[in-house]
Amino acid sequence: xxxxxxxxxGSNCDRDLAVAFEQxxxxxxxxxxxxxxxPEGVDIVGVPGGFSYGDYLRCGAIAAQSPICxxxxxxxxxxxxxxxxxxxxQILTETGVLPGALLxxxxxxxxxxxxxxxxxxxxxxxxxxxxxxxxxxxxxxxxDGNYYADADTIAALQDQDRVAFRYVDNPNGSVADIxxxxxENRRVLGMMPHPERAADAGHGGTDGAAVFRALAGLVTAx
Amino acid sequence: xxxxxxxxxxxxVLDPQGEAVRHALGAMGFEKVGGVRQGKVIxxxxxxxxxxxDVTAMCEKLLANTVIESxxxxxxx
Numbered sequence: 001x002x003x004x005x006x007x008x009x010g011s012n013c014d015r016d017l018a019v020a021f022e023q024x025x026x027x028x029x030x031x032x033x034x035x036x037x038x039p040e041g042v043d044i045v046g047v048p049g050g051f052s053y054g055d056y057l058r059c060g061a062i063a064a065q066s067p068i069c070x071x072x073x074x075x076x077x078x079x080x081x082x083x084x085x086x087x088x089x090q091i092l093t094e095t096g097v098l099p100g101a102l103l104x105x106x107x108x109x110x111x112x113x114x115x116x117x118x119x120x121x122x123x124x125x126x127x128x129x130x131x132x133x134x135x136x137x138x139x140x141x142x143x144d145g146n147y148y149a150d151a152d153t154i155a156a157l158q159d160q161d162r163v164a165f166r167y168v169d170n171p172n173g174s175v176a177d178i179x180x181x182x183x184e185n186r187r188v189l190g191m192m193p194h195p196e197r198a199a200d201a202g203h204g205g206t207d208g209a210a211v212f213r214a215l216a217g218l219v220t221a222x
Numbered sequence: 223x224x225x226x227x228x229x230x231x232x233x234x235v236l237d238p239q240g241e242a243v244r245h246a247l248g249a250m251g252f253e254k255v256g257g258v259r260q261g262k263v264i265x266x267x268x269x270x271x272x273x274x275x276d277v278t279a280m281c282e283k284l285l286a287n288t289v290i291e292s293x294x295x296x297x298x299x
Contacts, residue, residue, distance in 0.1 A: 058287055065284060094287065101289040103231075108238050148235060148290055173236065 001026045001216050005046040006072065006088075008033045008063050013049035013085060013196060020196035021046060024212035036067040044081035044215060045072050047088030049141070049194060059102060059144045060090030069095055081215070082188045083126065086142055089180070089190035098181060098190045099157070100149030106173025110143040114205065116168035117179050117193055121161045124182050125217075126189040129210030135168060136207035138193040145192040147174035147181075157181055164189055223268040224298040225277045229286045230261035261291075 003026040005018045018028045021044075029039050033052075038045060052063035063069060069091065076082050076097045084092035092098045105111060114137045119130040130136065149157070154176055157163055165180035172192075180191025195208025231237045237259050244258035264285055266277065277295050286293040 057284070061284060061287065093289070099289075101287055103236065103290060104238050106236060106238050108242055146236075146238075150289075173238070 001044065002039070002042050003028045003044045003046060003215075004031045004038050004042045005029075005048060006031050006033065006068055007048070008050065008052035008066065010052045010054055011048045011050035011087070013087075013194065014046075016194070016196040017046045017048045017085065020199040020209070020212045021215075023199065024209070024216035026212075026216055031068055033063070033066045033068050036071060038068075038071050038075055042075070042080070044083065045075055047072065047082065047084035047091050048196075049086030049088055052087055052091060055087070055144075058094070060087055060092075060094040063087075063091045064094035073097055076183065076188050079185060079187060081125065083211075083215075084188075084190040085194055085196060086140075086145075086192055089192055090144065092188065092190045097188055098183060099153045100147055100181070102144050102192070103146040103148050103173075104144050105142070105146050105171070107171075110141075111145070111171050112139070112141040113171075114139045114198075115171055115193065117165045118168055120163040120166050121182075123161060124164060124186045124189065125214055126182075126211050127164055127214070128217075129214035137198065137205050138195055138208050139197045140171065140193045142172070142192055145172040145174070147172075147178045147192070149175060154178075160184070162186070165191055165193065223270050223272050225266045225268055225272070225274075226296040226298060227264040227266065227277065227281060227285055228261060228294045228296075229264065229281075229291050230259060230293070231290055232292050235290050 003021040119134040162182040166177040195211040198208035240258040240260040
């Protein structure tokens with residue numbers, strides 16, 4: 001499994017994401033935001049957390065216009081796999097690869113702590129390592145994690161079983177407790193919590209590791 | 223040529239910052255404030271031949287996220 005992790009000015013979870021992919025057995029390359037193409041043969045792209053371009057204007061808005069993001073969008077449109085975590089989720093919504101947008105947390109405060117997430121569906125390559133209904137502990141660290149989409153979009157996400165994770169105790173006001181969603185073809189995952197920060201025993205928990213283990217399993221499956 | 227773009231969260235989208243300002247105004251005794259919405263103003267210095275259509279394209283592509291935000295444009299000659 002060949003993974004690429006995009007690095008923007010302001011990314012701060014790029015190495016964590018790369019290590020999580022590596023520990024799951026992926027061959028990882030880092031890709032600079034000014035590059036206009038992904039490395040040959042990349043199976044999955046990781047869009048990391050952080051504060052791309054300082055989050056000026058809106059979170060992820062300027063990153064979404066970068067040369068590499070067009071390559072990521074093309075990759076997703078071709079049916080490629082991608083995961084966007086935190087700022088990466090914001091970027092994927094800004095590109096339109098995933099629906100909705102992330103607003104300022106309802107309580108206005110930056111929140112940094114481990115929260116309980118319920119796995120809403122096991123029907124995706126990212127979540128097949130869990131059972132639907134499992135509750136896992138994964139860190140969040142965000143100021144703008146309040147997922148919003150209009151009622152029709154939320155209904156479509158729910159009808160199509162595209163909510164990947166829900167907050168057990170909604171920390172930020174997200175509609176329908178949504179913490180992560182899947183694309184229509186179920187090959188792109190965007191989530192505000194950080195599974196890469198719960199992927200190693202040294203992190204204090206390994207509940208996020210199954211996301212990456214399941215991805216690496218694609219190699220043998222394909 | 224100048225243009226001023228107003229970007230606001232759409233009606234129906236929770237504006238926690240506006241709500242915090244409303245709460246603060248209420249606490250200060252300004253009881254006549256029923257609601258506050260907070261947005262941003264973006265001033266553009268443009269080439270003389272720029273048109274409102276150019277600014278609209280900028281809004282649609284970058285300046286506003288039309289999933290959550292509405293925008294209005296004032297061309298200022």
